[in-house]
Amino acid sequence: MKNPIKFIPKQKVSEPSKGVAPASPSTGYVYGKWIRSTVTDDDYWLNSLQLDEFDDMSLAIEDDKKFNDWFEDFVVKEKCQKRYKGAWTPRAAPVDWGGSKWSTGEGSLSSWWRSDLYGKWAPSWGNDDERTLAKAMQVIQSTIRIVDDSVPPMTCAWAEQAMSYTDLSKNEIHINPAPVTKQKEKKLSFEEAVDICTGLGLHEAGHANGEYGTRSVNNQLLLPKPMEPMGIVGMLANIIEDIRTERETGKEFPGFVAYLRKVHDFTWGERSAEHNPTEWKTIPDAMNALIIHLKWPEHSDALLSHQSFKDELPWWDEWNDKYQTGKVNLRDSIQAALDRLALDEERKKEMEAMANQERIEGVAKSVGAAVARAMQDEWGKQVIAETCANHVDEDDKLDDETAQKARQYVNEKLHEEEVRIPEKGKRKPKIWVRRPSEDGQSKAAYIGKPGNIVERLKAALQFRPELARYFTRLQKSGQIDEDELWRWGDNDYRVFQQQNVEVYPKAHVALLVDMSGSMCSIVKSGEHHEEKVLTAQRLAQLLILALRDMEGVTPYVYGHTGDLAYSDSSGSADFMYIWEPGDPLSRLGLISSSDHGNNYDGYAINWVVDKVLERSRPEDQKLLIVLSDGYPAGSNYGYGEAMDHVREVTDDAEKKEVYVIQVAIDNSIRPHDQGRMFKHWVQYEGADKLPQQLARVVSKVLNTVAAY
Amino acid sequence: MHNCRHGTVEDLVPGTVIHTHGPEDRSIVDFSPNPDHSDQYDRWMIIGVMTSGGELIAKWVPNPSSKLPAWARTEGTIHPTELEPRLASDNVRIEVAA
Numbered sequence: 001m002k003n004p005i006k007f008i009p010k011q012k013v014s015e016p017s018k019g020v021a022p023a024s025p026s027t028g029y030v031y032g033k034w035i036r037s038t039v040t041d042d043d044y045w046l047n048s049l050q051l052d053e054f055d056d057m058s059l060a061i062e063d064d065k066k067f068n069d070w071f072e073d074f075v076v077k078e079k080c081q082k083r084y085k086g087a088w089t090p091r092a093a094p095v096d097w098g099g100s101k102w103s104t105g106e107g108s109l110s111s112w113w114r115s116d117l118y119g120k121w122a123p124s125w126g127n128d129d130e131r132t133l134a135k136a137m138q139v140i141q142s143t144i145r146i147v148d149d150s151v152p153p154m155t156c157a158w159a160e161q162a163m164s165y166t167d168l169s170k171n172e173i174h175i176n177p178a179p180v181t182k183q184k185e186k187k188l189s190f191e192e193a194v195d196i197c198t199g200l201g202l203h204e205a206g207h208a209n210g211e212y213g214t215r216s217v218n219n220q221l222l223l224p225k226p227m228e229p230m231g232i233v234g235m236l237a238n239i240i241e242d243i244r245t246e247r248e249t250g251k252e253f254p255g256f257v258a259y260l261r262k263v264h265d266f267t268w269g270e271r272s273a274e275h276n277p278t279e280w281k282t283i284p285d286a287m288n289a290l291i292i293h294l295k296w297p298e299h300s301d302a303l304l305s306h307q308s309f310k311d312e313l314p315w316w317d318e319w320n321d322k323y324q325t326g327k328v329n330l331r332d333s334i335q336a337a338l339d340r341l342a343l344d345e346e347r348k349k350e351m352e353a354m355a356n357q358e359r360i361e362g363v364a365k366s367v368g369a370a371v372a373r374a375m376q377d378e379w380g381k382q383v384i385a386e387t388c389a390n391h392v393d394e395d396d397k398l399d400d401e402t403a404q405k406a407r408q409y410v411n412e413k414l415h416e417e418e419v420r421i422p423e424k425g426k427r428k429p430k431i432w433v434r435r436p437s438e439d440g441q442s443k444a445a446y447i448g449k450p451g452n453i454v455e456r457l458k459a460a461l462q463f464r465p466e467l468a469r470y471f472t473r474l475q476k477s478g479q480i481d482e483d484e485l486w487r488w489g490d491n492d493y494r495v496f497q498q499q500n501v502e503v504y505p506k507a508h509v510a511l512l513v514d515m516s517g518s519m520c521s522i523v524k525s526g527e528h529h530e531e532k533v534l535t536a537q538r539l540a541q542l543l544i545l546a547l548r549d550m551e552g553v554t555p556y557v558y559g560h561t562g563d564l565a566y567s568d569s570s571g572s573a574d575f576m577y578i579w580e581p582g583d584p585l586s587r588l589g590l591i592s593s594s595d596h597g598n599n600y601d602g603y604a605i606n607w608v609v610d611k612v613l614e615r616s617r618p619e620d621q622k623l624l625i626v627l628s629d630g631y632p633a634g635s636n637y638g639y640g641e642a643m644d645h646v647r648e649v650t651d652d653a654e655k656k657e658v659y660v661i662q663v664a665i666d667n668s669i670r671p672h673d674q675g676r677m678f679k680h681w682v683q684y685e686g687a688d689k690l691p692q693q694l695a696r697v698v699s700k701v702l703n704t705v706a707a708y
Numbered sequence: 709m710h711n712c713r714h715g716t717v718e719d720l721v722p723g724t725v726i727h728t729h730g731p732e733d734r735s736i737v738d739f740s741p742n743p744d745h746s747d748q749y750d751r752w753m754i755i756g757v758m759t760s761g762g763e764l765i766a767k768w769v770p771n772p773s774s775k776l777p778a779w780a781r782t783e784g785t786i787h788p789t790e791l792e793p794r795l796a797s798d799n800v801r802i803e804v805a806a
Contacts, residue, residue, distance in 0.1 A: 045721055142769045146723065255723020 037075070039068050044080040045254065129181050129402050131432065133158055134409030135416070136180050136194050140201045144173065147205040147253060154208050156201060157410075160403045164200045165368070166207045168215050173204040177406075179266070186270075196266050199259035206245035212252070214241045218367075220331035226365045227334060229354035231374025234367040235287050235384065236337050237330060239294055240323050247324070268296055275385035280308035283350050284383040286341060289313070291385050294320050315340065412437055417575075419606040421652060423645040426636060429562065429571035429600055431607065436576050436590050446589035447538055453687055457546035460695035463505035463553060463621050463702060471497045507553045507623065508616035511540050512608045513578065513591050514628030515561040516599035523629075523684075524667055532665045535684070536627040537591040539663065542687065543625065544579065544588070554620075556580045557588065558611065560604035561597045562634045571635030573600040575607050598634040601626075601677070602645035605660060609653040621702055622658040625694075629666040631673065646677040654679065659701040663690070716795055719802050726795075726802055 035054065036043045046054060053074070061067040074080075141156045148154045150171060159165065159174035166173050179186060179193040179200075188196070207214040214237075227233040250257045276292070277285040293300040293313050304313065319340070323333040342348040354374065355364070363369040375384045412434040422428045436442075473481055478496035485495050519533035540557050547555040557579035564574050574597070579587045605626065612622050632642035650660040662681035664674055674681045680701055682693040720726075795802070 145769045146767055253723035254721045255725065257723070 037068070037071060039072060044075045046078075046080060050074075050078055050080065130405040130409055131414060132190075133177055133180055133402070133406035134414045136190075136197060137175075137406065137410045138413070138415070139194055140175065140198050141410075143198050143256075144201045144205045147202055147249060147256070148173075148208060149210055150208060154205065158403055158406055160400065164204055166204045166214070167368070168208065168218060171208075173201060173208060175200050175204065177403075192262075195259055195262050199256075199261075199263035199266075202249060202253075202256050202259050203242070203246060203263060206249035207241065209245070209249070212248040213245055217241070217330045220329060221334065221367060222365065227331065227338070228358065228364060229351050229374070230358055230364050230367060230370035231354055232283065232287075232338065232341070232351060233334050234371035235374065236290075236334050237367070238371070239290055240320055240333065241330075243294060243320070244324055264296075268299070271385060275383075276303050279306045280312045283341065283347055283354075284377075286347070287384045290316060293317075408437065409434065417607065419603050420610065421602070421606050421645075421649050423602065423637065423641065426641070427570055429573045429603065429634060429637065431573050431575060431603065433575045433607075434577075436578070436594060438584075438587055438590065439593075442589040442593040443586050444589065445537075445591075445593035446586040447534070447541060453691060454542060454545045456691040457542055457694070458550065460691035461509075461543075461546060461550075461553075461698055462695065463507040463550075463698075471499055473497045505550070505552045506617065506620050507550075508612055508620040509543075509547055509553060509555045509623045509625065510608050510612050511543055511555065511557045512604060512624060512626045512628075513537070513540055513557065513559045514599050514601070514626070515559045515576075515591055515594055515596055516629075516633065517561075517596040518599070518633065519629055519665075520596055521629075523665055531592070532629050533592045533596070535665050537588055538687065539627055539665075539684075539690065540579075540591060541585065541588050542690075544585065548581065554581060554616075556611070556615070557591075558604075558608050559591055559594070560599060560601075560607075561595065562600045563598040564595050571598075571600070571637060573603050573634065575604055598637075599628070599632060600634040600637055601628065601632040602642060602649045605646065605653070606649045609649070609656065609658050609660075612658050613656060623698070623702070624653065624658055624660045626660060626662040626678070627665060628662060630664060630669060640676075643673060643676045647679075650678055661694075661697050661701065663694075716792070724802060 035046050035051075054071075057070055057074075058067065061070060137156065137158060144156055145153060152171070154166075154171050154173045156173045156175065158177040164174060164176045175197055177197070179188055179196040180190075183190060183193050186193075206212075210216060221227055221230075221233055221237060246260050250260060275288045277288045280286060280289060289304055289309060289312075292303055293309075293316065300313075316337075319333065319337060322328045323330070328336070338351070342351060358364040358370055358373070361373065363373055375382055377383045414432060414434040417431045417433045419428075419431060471481075473484060474494040475481075475496040475498050476493055478498040481495055481497040484497075487493070487495050513533075513536045515533065519536060520531050522529050523532045523535055544555055544557065547553050556577075559576040559578045560574060562573040563571060576590070576594070578590055579585070605624070608624055612624060616622055632638055632646060634642075637645075653660050660678060660680065662674065662678040663684050664681055665684045669683050674683075680697050682690075682697055684690065685693070
C-alpha cells in the first residue's frame with residue numbers, strides 16, 4: 001500500500017473546505033496546504049496548481065519509492081516553501097530556517113512602508129532619533145499586529161533599557177531600539193534596522209500569542225507555588241521558550257521567518273565573547289553554554305570544545321527535545337533542569353543562596369526581576385548573556401527624553417509627505433506631518449472666553465448662498481403641477497407642487513497658523529501688546545467660533561513650523577493638524593504651547609491647499625486664511641526666492657479655486673513684500689477692525705456682497 | 709533586496725506582505741470602512757496573511773505611510789476569494805525577498 005506522504009490536515013488534498021471554491025484555478029480560488037514528506041519529514045507548502053499535480057501523480061504512480069522520488073524532485077523544481085522548524089533541530093548543525101524565497105534573509109526584507117517604493121528611492125530618514133524611531137515603530141507596530149492576536153492589542157514601544165522584552169502582565173512589548181539608533185555603528189541600512197527590530201517585535205509577539213506563546217504556559221512557573229531560584233528558572237524557561245515560540249511563529253507565519261533569521265544572525269554578531277564559557281562548572285558557565293548550544297547550535301562545536309561540555313550537553317539536548325516535542329510540560333522540564341544543575345554540590349549551594357536572597361529582596365515571585373538580578377554578579381557586572389533575542393549594551397540605552405518624544409510622535413502618527421510644488425532649483429525640505437497631542441501645557445495655553453466680536457465676524461464672512469431649487473410634487477396645495485393634472489379625474493387631488501430653495505452656503509474654510517519662532521515676538525493688538533502667536537491663536541478661536549455654527553460651512557485649523565529636527569541640515573518642515581470639527585476647542589492651545597522653529601510658508605500653504613482639495617466637496621467655496629507675521633524663513637529657504645515660491649503656490653491654489661487670504665500679524669509689514677507673496681492680504685490692526693477688513697476681501701474673492 | 713511583483717493568491721503564505729497603492733485603485737477602496745472617502749485612497753497597506761481555523765485569511769493593517777487620517781487607518785480581515793480579483797490590479801504587488 002503506497003503511503004509516502006502525510007497530509008496536514010489529513011484529508012483529500014483537492015477536497016475544498018466548507019465555504020471555499022473548488023480546486024480548479026479557472027473556476028475559483030483554492031488555498032494551498034502543507035504536505036509532509038515521509039522521506040525527509042519536512043513540510044512543504046503546495047499551492048492549488050501544485051496540489052492538483054500532486055493528486056494526479058499520486059494516482060498515476062503506484063510504487064511508493066518512485067512516488068517519493070518524484071515528490072522530492074517536485075518540491076525542488078517548484079521551489080516549494082519548506083515549513084520553518086526553528087533552531088532546535090537539526091542538532092549541532094546550522095539552523096534550518098527553510099530554504100524558500102521567503103526566508104533567504106539577504107538584504108532588506110520588507111519595504112511596504114516606504115512611501116516611494118515604486119519611485120526613486122532616496123533615503124530621507126535623516127539622523128534625528130526621535131522621528132526616525134517614531135516612524136520605524138509605526139512600521140513595526142503594523143507588522144506585529146499580524147502575529148499579535150491579543151484583545152486589546154499589545155502596546156508596542158521602544159525599550160528604554162536597550163533590550164527587548166514582553167511584559168505579559170501589562171500587555172506590553174518593548175523592543176530594543178539599538179538597530180535603529182545605531183545604524184551607522186552597526187553598519188545597517190535603515191531598512192535592515194527596521195527588519196531587525198521587526199524581527200525582535202515578532203519574537204516578542206510570539207511570546208505574547210495567546211494560543212502558542214509563553215502567555216499560555218507562563219503560570220506553570222508560578223503555580224501552585226513559585227519555583228526557585230526564580231532567576232535560574234526564568235533563564236532556563238526563556239531559553240526553551242525562545243526556541244519554541246520562534247518555531248511556532250515560523251510555522252504559523254512562514255512569511256515572517258526571514259525576520260527571525262535576521263534577528264538570529266544579528267544578535268549573534270552583537271554577542272560579547274566574554275560570555276563564552278571555558279568549561280561546564282558554575283551556574284553562569286552552564287547558562288552561557290546552554291544559550292550557545294541550544295539557540296546557536298551552529299557555533300556550539302567551535303566554542304564549547306572542552307570535554308566537560310561534551311559530557312554534559314547531550315543530556316540537555318534530550319531535555320530540550322522533550323520539551324519542544326511536547327513530551328514534558330514547562331514546569332516539569334524546568335524542575336528536571338534544576339535537579340540536574342544541583343547534582344554538583346557547589347552549584348547546589350549557589351542556587352540555595354540565590355533562592356534565599358530572592359526571598360529577602362522580594363523578587364522570588366517576579367520572573368523578570370529575578371532574572372535581571374541573577375544575570376549580574378555581586379559587583380553588578382553582567383556575567384550571563386541575554387537569553388532573549390536581543391543584546392544589552394549600556395551605550396545603546398535610549399535616553400528618557402528621546403524615548404518619551406519618540407513615543408509621543410508615534411501617538412501623533414508622525415509621517416512624511418510630499419508637496420506638489422517645490423521651490424525651483426532648491427532642495428526640498430523634509431515634510432513631517434502629525435496631529436499633535438494635547439497636554440497640560442496646551443490646555444493651559446487655551447484662551448478662554450473670546451471677545452465679543454464673534455457675531456460681527458459671522459456677519460463679515462459672507463459666503464455665496466447656494467440657490468439649489470427643486471420641487472416637491474404630489475402635494476394637495478401649492479402651485480399647479482400640470483404634469484399631474486390627470487389625477488384629478490380619478491379623484492386624486494395631489495396635483496400641486498411646492499418649490500424649495502436652499503439658501504445656505506457650502507464652504508470649506510481652512511486656517512493656517514504660522515507657529516514659527518518669530519511669532520513669539522510682541523505685536524500691538526488693539527490697545528494692548530502681546531505675542532503674535534497668541535494673537536494668531538485668539539483669531540483662530542474667534543474664526544472657528546464664528547464659522548463652526550454656520551450651516552454648510554466646515555472650518556479646519558492647521559499649523560506649521562520648521563527645522564525642529566536640528567540635526568537635519570537639509571531642512572525639515574513640520575505641518576500639523578490642529579483642529580477639525582468634533583475636536584475640543586482647547587486644541588487651539590497647541591498653537592502657542594508647541595515648539596516654535598522656522599517657517600516654510602510656501603510648502604505649508606501648498607500642503608494645506610491639497611488638504612482642502614481632498615477634504616472639500618467640488619461645489620464648496622474654498623477659502624484658506626493664513627495667519628502669519630510676514631516672511632518665509634527656513635534652512636536654505638527665504639528672501640525673494642521663497643516669497644516667489646509662496647506666490648507660485650497661492651496662484652496655483654487660486655487656479656484650483658482655493659482662495660488664499662493672508663492676515664499679516666506684524667506692525668512693520670512691507671506692503672510690497674506682502675503683495676509679492678499674496679494676491680489677497682490684510683494687515684491686522686486689532687480684533688475689532690478685523691471683521692470689516694475680512695468682509696471686504698472675502699466679498700472680493702468670493703464675489704459676494706460685503707457686510708460692511 | 710526586496711522584490712515586488714504581481715502575483716496570485718497562490719503566492720501567499722501566512723506572513724506575506726502585499727503592497728497596495730493608487731488613488732485610482734477602486735478595488736482597494738473596498739477595504740475602507742467608509743466608502744465616502746474612497747477618493748482619498750492613494751494609500752498603502754500591509755496585508756499579512758494568516759491562518760484561521762485552517763483557512764487562509766488576509767489580515768490588513770494600517771500602513772504608517774498612509775496619508776489617511778488616523779480614524780480611517782483601521783484593520784480587518786478579508787477572505788482570499790475576495791482578495792483574488794484585487795491581486796490582478798496594477799496597484800497591488802506581493803513582496804518577496806530576492
